[in-house]
Amino acid sequence: MPDAHRAPRRAHRWLARPTGFALAAVALADGLFFNTHAIGLALPLFLGACGVLVVAANPIRASARLRLFCALAFFLALAALVEDVSWLSVLVAGVTALYLVRLLANGAGEGWPAGLARAMGLPFVGPFRLANDLTRVRRLSARGPKGFKGAASLAAWIAPVLLTLVFLGLFDTANPLIHAWLSTLDLQRLPNLISLPRLGFWLAALCLVWPLVRLRRGRRRAAPLPPQRQEDLPEMQALLGPAAVLRSLVLFNALFAVQTGLDAAYLWGGRALPDGMSHAAYAHRGAYPLIVTALLAAAFVLAAMRPGGPAAASRWIRPLVLVFVAQNVALVTSSILRTALYVETYGLTQLRLAAFIWMGLVGLGLMLIVVQILHGRSNAWLLTANAIAVAATLYLCCFANFPYIVARYNLTHWQTRIGMGSDFDVAYLVSLGPDALPAYVGIKMDGKPYVLTQRQVALLQCEQRSAARMIEQADWRSWTFRNWRLKQVLAAHPLDVAPAGIAPAAAN
Structure with missing residues (x-):
């Protein structure tokens, strides 16, 4: 019992x-x-x-x-x-x-x-x-x-x-x-x-x-047996064999050279574009597709340089792959410059800022492929290196106040372009939320007589009141270091926009 x-x-x-x-x-x-x-x-x-x-x-x-x-x-x-x-x-x-x-x-x-x-x-x-x-x-x-x-x-x-x-x-x-x-x-x-x-x-x-x-x-799994080396199937030999990879690299390098040459001539060389097309439109149209192109090219490089793959059968594939990767790095650089040119004309947004970061990660991934090829690293090393780069980037982005960065850039850019005047998109900056409000402190303290409409001033003041109300209603459970800094900034520099050197204009 x-x-x-x-x-x-x-x-x-x-x-x-x-x-x-x-x-x-x-x-x-x-x-x-x-x-x-x-x-x-x-x-x-x-x-x-x-x-x-x-x-x-x-x-x-x-x-x-x-x-x-x-x-x-x-x-x-x-x-x-x-x-x-x-x-x-x-x-x-x-x-x-x-x-x-x-x-x-x-x-x-x-x-x-x-x-x-x-x-x-x-x-x-x-x-x-x-x-x-x-x-x-x-x-x-x-x-x-x-x-x-x-x-x-x-x-x-x-x-x-x-x-x-x-x-x-x-x-x-x-x-x-x-x-x-x-x-x-x-x-x-x-x-x-x-x-x-x-x-x-x-x-x-x-x-x-x-x-x-x-x-x-x-559960501990038994270690897998080392795979026996097998010859590629005839279909794979024809599709991604040494001859196919070598010919692909020759064609790809020639095509990418044409693309890089056109960017150099029209975007950075100052040549005139066809009628009806601006440099900003040309830059914006190709920025994101070129990043997709670079990613597809990177996948092709990994397939060509796989252990026991086509690169081992031809002495020309390895140098051509390095040239191809270098052209892809130039392609990513061109995408970054294209986006920068578009931002110069139309302003910065959070999506465009995220695109800059993404392009930087793609460029870093291509450079890591070069290191892998030159030093004979494994694909597991490449995966780990890219994972560390992505994790470190995402972690650092947690401490970046992107709404403030976007608002500060656009406001500074607006200050240097007096012709924008009352067309300045205050509504978009307000839509970024209260984290963007400290960017207006520089505008308030600037003595230049820029003009805002009554509607724009009302939007700014409404956002300030909303942020102050949010901070007052928050208890200790919702405290964050960023909101605490925002509270200090708003307490020291209230956004009384109209008396601060920015004369409100008549509503449009």
Whole structure:
């Protein structure tokens, strides 16, 4: 009989520890996020608590050096959220945190692509793991004597709870302080605290944190056998064999040389374009297609330079590939210059700024291909190098105030072009949100008599009032370092646009 009771008791004890951790995390999530108008400091605090939860609730198999690396990377990820909570910072911090969780649980034995793919699935497996664990407990409990389904454990709480309530009633009569504390409790608010939306929030939070308290170690797979070298099929020999690749490189280099020559002549050499076409239109039309062209060219280079591929069969392919990559670098540079010329004419937008960053990453990827070819690196090295470059770029972008950069550039550009006058697109800059408001401080402090219409002035003042109202309504849970800086700037330089040297003109 003792053995019959041991299985269900062990099952309940096995479930009690992770359940306690999970419920504590759900209670913290309720206090930080439920009925919150904006999310700020609450998110990095919650993720930090989840990091402590993972370490406390699971066996850690990572080495001491790897633990130190995970702690540093986790701190840097949370710093991006403290700066500002945006879709980019949430993406970067969330993916980093999930991957570090897998790294702590499994150690460094798992490759980063597979570990990252499995880590991305953690937020979605919570309901299934929770249901599986509950089913396991029920199955273990069924091994006990008939009638034992946890009833004994629940019955053991009846006497303590009843006696505690009796003692509490006696203390309420005997102690005026306890009576005063109990009088402040409003039992009529209890139904409002436990509402259907709140129960749904608790269930969602529980499913989200459950995989963190019940981490499962990845299954070790047997190392794959080294593939035997096989000759390419006849169809592949004809399609991407040495002869086909060599001829492709000759044609591609000639075609790309024509494109580069036309850009040099018309965009940078000053030659006249056909009637009805401006240099800005010519630049804008080709900026993005050229980036797609560079990406397709990079894929072709990887196929041509694959281990045991066509490059090993011809001494001309390798130098022609290097020339082809160099032309693609020139193509990306031309795309950057094209976009810069278009921005010079029509102004900067967040999409165009993102295009600059994307083009820079494509150019860096092409340079890494050159390094791979010259030094004989593997494709795994190239993948890791590009992943590091993309991750570092996205992380740095979390700290960049893009609305401010766009607004500041356009305002400075407008100052140097007096002819723009009242045609300046204030509505677009206002649409960038309150983060762009500090860019107007330079306009206010400038004594040049630029003219804004009454409508433009009203748009600026309305955006300032909206930003001030947002800051006043925010509590500590929605605090971010960027909003704090915005508050300081608006307090020191209120945007009373009209008296600050910018005379409002009559409405158009």
